[in-house]
Amino acid sequence: MQAALHPYIDVHAHIGQTVSRSRPIGQDLARYMARMATSSVHAAIISPTAGGPQSRGVLDTKAQNLEIAEACKAFPDRFPVGLGIVEVRHQRAGVDELERSIREDGLLGFMCHPILSGHALEEELNPFLEVVHAHGGLCLLHLSGTSAKIAAYAKRYPDIAFIIGHASMSREVEQDIVEHCGSADNIWLDLAQKPDPEEDLWTLHELVSRVSLSRVMFGSDAPYYDYRRVQHLIENSSLSESEVVQVASGNATILIRKFKPHWELPMAAVEAPTGHPDNDIWITNGRRLT
Numbered sequence: 001m002q003a004a005l006h007p008y009i010d011v012h013a014h015i016g017q018t019v020s021r022s023r024p025i026g027q028d029l030a031r032y033m034a035r036m037a038t039s040s041v042h043a044a045i046i047s048p049t050a051g052g053p054q055s056r057g058v059l060d061t062k063a064q065n066l067e068i069a070e071a072c073k074a075f076p077d078r079f080p081v082g083l084g085i086v087e088v089r090h091q092r093a094g095v096d097e098l099e100r101s102i103r104e105d106g107l108l109g110f111m112c113h114p115i116l117s118g119h120a121l122e123e124e125l126n127p128f129l130e131v132v133h134a135h136g137g138l139c140l141l142h143l144s145g146t147s148a149k150i151a152a153y154a155k156r157y158p159d160i161a162f163i164i165g166h167a168s169m170s171r172e173v174e175q176d177i178v179e180h181c182g183s184a185d186n187i188w189l190d191l192a193q194k195p196d197p198e199e200d201l202w203t204l205h206e207l208v209s210r211v212s213l214s215r216v217m218f219g220s221d222a223p224y225y226d227y228r229r230v231q232h233l234i235e236n237s238s239l240s241e242s243e244v245v246q247v248a249s250g251n252a253t254i255l256i257r258k259f260k261p262h263w264e265l266p267m268a269a270v271e272a273p274t275g276h277p278d279n280d281i282w283i284t285n286g287r288r289l290t
């Protein structure tokens with residue numbers, strides 16, 4: 001598959017290991033940067049993988065958050081925004097860790113994967129959202145049922161920018177998001193994963209005709225899938241050249257600059273770390289996009 005033509009910002013990339021599934025899957029920073037280097041992804045919003053190690057409880061979460069913070073400090077041009085992770089069973093200790101990661105590590109909010117963290121996107125997440133709201137930050141939420149739950153959060157916490165992951169997962173998901181979140185200007189959408197190949201009508205054009213194009217962004221959901229397929233679909237969609245640029249990087253640049261006003265998207269490709277041969281870095285075990 002050919003490299004994408006445009007520079008991309010990936011607003012949905014996970015670093016670390018998912019060990020709560022069989023087989024475990026993950027990527028370290030070097031592996032992700034090797035993927036970035038060969039897929040025209042010039043920058044990313046990174047967060048830990050959900051379902052990570054928890055043998056030490058919130059201390060493991062702290063280690064995951066620190067890994068993201070260190071990546072952001074090491075490569076501020078490539079990773080201008082980092083997010084932590086939350087687990088419902090950590091309760092107050094988890095809220096305290098989130099607060100610490102924002103104050104001490106400079107993370108801007110959190111990523112939540114309800115299926116793997118135990119959340120239901122209901123009232124149990126409010127203590128975490130209150131922390132992010134107080135700092136005016138960003139949350140990447142994976143869906144759990146209807147997106148009406150996220151629309152309710154967006155209304156309650158207007159100073160948080162929300163990204164809904166996988167807005168393009170299926171026609172049903174898209175329709176639900178359009179219905180509940182289409183007019184909320186603090187809800188952004190990412191296109192991580194396309195529908196299964198048998199869902200032959202990828203509805204990117206339809207999606208951007210029904211929600212504001214300015215809030216639709218590329219996301220990879222790395223390390224789970226070969227996201228180059230989504231880039232290929234964006235490049236070859238019926239969107240205009242300027243619309244493709246908006247989805248690939250323009251909209252994400254505007255979102256990132258809400259928090260880092262002076263940040264510029266690097267125009268040079270990421271330099272690939274050594275030790276990751278090309279035929280190895282794209283091996284994934286996701287059913288989609290393989």
Ligand SMILES: [Zn+2]
Pocket residue numbers: 012014142165221
């Ligand atoms: Zn994800």
